[in-house]
Amino acid sequence: MNLTVIGTGYVGLVTGTCFAEMGHHVTCVDVDQRKIDNLNKGILPIYEPGLDAMVEHNARDGRLAFTSSLPEAMRSSDVYFIAVGTPPGEDGSADLQYVLAVAREIGAHLDRYALVVDKSTVPVGTAEQVRAAIDSELEHRNVRVDFDVVSNPEFLKEGAAINDFMKPDRIVVGAESERAIDLMRALYADFTRSHDRLLVMGVRDAEMTKYVANAMLATKISFMNEVANLCDRMGVDVENVRTGIGSDSRIGYSFIYPGCGYGGSCFPKDVKALIRMAGNHDFVPAVLEAVEARNEQQKGYLFEKIRAHYGPDLSGRRFALWGLAFKPGTDDMREAASKVLLRQLIDAGASVRAYDPIAMDVARDELPAEWFGDGRLTLVDNQYDALRDADALALVTEWKPFRHPDFDAMRRLMRPDPAIFDGRNQYQPENMQSDGFVYYGVGR
Ligand code: NAD
Missing domain, CATH: 1.10.1040.10 (N-(1-d-carboxylethyl)-l-norvaline Dehydrogenase; domain 2)
Incomplete structure (x- = not known):
């Protein structure tokens, strides 16, 4: 089939690439021209293990293409996956402006039957809004075209996204028409070969399930x-x-x-x-x-322990911070606990040397420039460099290389009476004590 995936973030790029891997012809669309230019050069906008090689060979074999023009992609497509962001609005509700903008653009160019698939995480009732947005464009153009809107929420985990997409626990499809259900079954048949994992339900039920x-x-x-x-x-x-x-x-x-x-x-x-x-x-x-x-509250818990140990004024204190990504296996720092701790440490007068195996570029882009400017925050190239002259280590993301560090080397690099604030309970408290560290975990 010829598929269009709209949005080339964590979900869209993985979805498009995995369908291409199964032999479909996929065009990925994004409004961000820089992302598209980079993808056309083989540079991915996100880190996801194994994805770069898959993008590369599917693009080379002509099954995966990238464009910023949805109308261009629509010329040869039968199915549209909407995989754009749905960030929180000011009141906490999902902001649907990107989803509905895509729906309107589809409606503005649709000229034959299409299946429109909501893959973004969207509130109950959104498929009806997507349908209405497309309908209103068609009406405006005075065109009558049949189409279906289905809900197909995505359950992949960043860091394991390809495996999750290729071998899903289940595929949830919220659909009302037989034609749409048959198409979705055909599309996902290759991903459910061993046993049927496709659950068909009402559109609102599927939206709620996610x-x-x-x-x-x-x-x-x-x-x-x-x-x-x-x-x-x-x-x-x-x-x-x-x-x-x-x-x-x-x-x-x-x-x-x-x-x-x-x-x-x-x-x-x-x-x-x-x-x-x-x-x-x-x-x-x-x-x-x-x-x-x-x-x-929990995102401030390590800082509470730090304050209890050193007092409220951290001027002159130096901290090493291990882990910036919100979890291991990704470069994503959205809502990461590291950001909360960094702000608290810096506001209390401390300086921080931080390291993450993958998220360093994202950190450089996302963290406030003034933190770097006045030397409060330094990003370093390896985990031990972060410890130089530090009073304490705060471990925020449980990357594997942090699991079994060389504690002797760590103690030599750090100031006297070093402390470890272990936000992910990676170390054994008794061993830490005998290795010469004051140790704080979470709940122990
Ligand atoms: P993302 O922010 O990484 O990517 C979204 C992309 O959509 C961006 O590249 C943006 O430029 C593009 N975009 C925005 N408006 C567009 C438009 N009008 N036309 C074309 N492209 C447009 O987002 P994500 O993390 O991939 O999440 C996408 C959706 O999937 C969200 O609803 C999210 O909740 C959901 N989801 C995410 C994950 C995850 O692990 N990240 C997992 C399951 C579901």
């Missing part, structure tokens, strides 16, 4: 962070509690790791948007509000 999946995962994390904070006060090691409860098959081990809060482009914004949707229906989502509030 939010509830993310809200459930965020709830598990916030619940466990709350437990960890309690353990901190009660002389209990939350890591023992974690394995103690995870071994119960009804609970399981995933998403019960305590830490310094969840970030990323999805959990924070999707929990907020679901709260907003509830508000629109005069419903108070008490659990979700608590999930969000706990996470906001």
Whole structure:
């Protein structure tokens, strides 16, 4: 089939590339001309393991093309995936301006049957708005063309996106027409060969499913962070509690790791948007509000421990910060806990040397220029360089190279009485003590 994917971010680029890998002809469209020019030169706008090689060979073999012109892509396409951003608006609701702009542009050029697929995470009722936006353009042009709008939310994880797309746990399709359902089945047949993982449901049900999946995962994390904070006060090691409860098959081990809060482009914004949707229906989502509030507090938890250790004035103190991305495996720093800690440290007068295996370029672009200008923040090229002359290390992202560092070398690089503030419980408290560090984890 000839497919168009609109938006070349984490979701759009992975979706387009994986469909091309399965032999479809895919055109990826983005309004950002620089991204398109770079993609045409083989330079990717995002880091995602394995994606560059896949883009390269599919583009070379003529199955994957990039353009900033949607009308050009539409000349040869039957299916349109909308994969543009849906960032939080000021009131927390998902901002649909990009999705609806795409819908209007599709309506302005549609001349034969098309399947329009909402892949972006969008509030319940958006498919109806997309349909209305296309209809109104068609009406304006005085053209009658049949089309379907389906909801097909994406569940990939950054850092494992290709595997998640190629071998999904499930594919959720919200559709009303048989024609649309048949097309979606045909499109995804290659991804569900071993057993049928395609779940067909109502459009609104599919839209809701995406939010509830993310809200459930965020709830598990916030619940466990709350437990960890309690353990901190009660002389209990939350890591023992974690394995103690995870071994119960009804609970399981995933998403019960305590830490310094969840970030990323999805959990924070999707929990907020679901709260907003509830508000629109005069419903108070008490659990979700608590999930969000706990996470906001949790992002400040390491700093609370730092302040308790050193006092409120950190002038003259130097910190090493390991991990800037919101999680390992990605360069994405949207809503990252690292940003909150950096601001708190710098506001309290400290200076920071920070390192991340992948997110350094993104950090240079995203962090306030004045932090670099006055030397409060320095980005360094390796994890040990960050430790030079530091009072303490704050570990914020659990990248694998931080797992087993050379603690002797670390102690030699750092100032006397070094401390480690471990925001992801990567180290054993007893070992840290015997290695000569004052150690703070989360909930232990
Ligand atoms: P992103 O910000 O990385 O990419 C969005 C892209 O859309 C940008 O390149 C932007 O230039 C482009 N764009 C905006 N308006 C456009 C237009 N009118 N025409 C063409 N291109 C346009 O976003 P993302 O992280 O890929 O997320 C996209 C959607 O998928 C969001 O709704 C998000 O919630 C959802 N989602 C994201 C993930 C994830 O892990 N990132 C996972 C599942 C679902």
